[in-house]
Structure formats: C-alpha cells, structure tokens
Amino acid sequence: MNTKELCSRYAAGQRDFRNLNLIAANLRNLNLSGANFSGSNLTKANLTRTNLSRANLTGAVLAGANLTETNLLQANLTNADLSETNLADARTKGVRQAG
Numbered sequence: 001m002n003t004k005e006l007c008s009r010y011a012a013g014q015r016d017f018r019n020l021n022l023i024a025a026n027l028r029n030l031n032l033s034g035a036n037f038s039g040s041n042l043t044k045a046n047l048t049r050t051n052l053s054r055a056n057l058t059g060a061v062l063a064g065a066n067l068t069e070t071n072l073l074q075a076n077l078t079n080a081d082l083s084e085t086n087l088a089d090a091r092t093k094g095v096r097q098a099g
Contacts, residue, residue, distance in 0.1 A: 003027060010035065
C-alpha cells in the first residue's frame with residue numbers, strides 16, 4: 001500500500017492497517033489518530049508532526065524513523081522497535097511501551 005492509498009482509506013474511515021510494509025514512507029503531517037499499525041514495518045519512515053494519538057503500534061518496526069514533533073499521546077508502542085528513532089519534541093504522555 002502506498003501513502004496515497006493509505007490516506008484515502010483512512011479518510012474513508014478505515015483504521016486497520018496491520019502488518020503493512022511502509023519502509024521509508026513519507027507520512028509527514030498526517031492525521032492517523034486511532035489507526036492500527038500493529039506489526040507494520042515503518043523502518044526509516046518520515047512521521048514528522050504526524051498525529052498518531054491513540055494509535056496501536058504494537059510490535060511495529062520504527063527503526064530509524066523520524067518522529068520529530070509527532071503526537072503519540074496514549075499510543076500503544078508495546079514491543080515496538082524504536083532503535084535509532086528520532087523522538088525529538090514528540091508528545092508522549094500516556095504512551096504504553098511495555099515488553
């Protein structure tokens with residue numbers, strides 16, 4: 001799935017985006033609140049200023065991703081791979097990150 005299709009499906013009300021391959025995707029400045037990206041590969045994705053509040057990122061791979069100024073309020077990052085992820089100025093209140 002490409003970024004355009006993801007945005008279109010989200011706008012149509014879809015929130016289940018499990019196990020997607022979004023390596024190096026440009027998802028900058030998008031509103032994806034409440035989306036389910038569990039198990040998805042977001043390695044080196046650009047998520048700068050993206051709204052991922054209440055998103056499910058359980059087991060997602062975010063290695064090397066840019067999450068600068070990203071809204072992660074109440075997101076679920078349980079068992080997510082955050083190695084080398086840039087979280088500068090990210091909003092992280094209420095984030096779940098056990099595991």
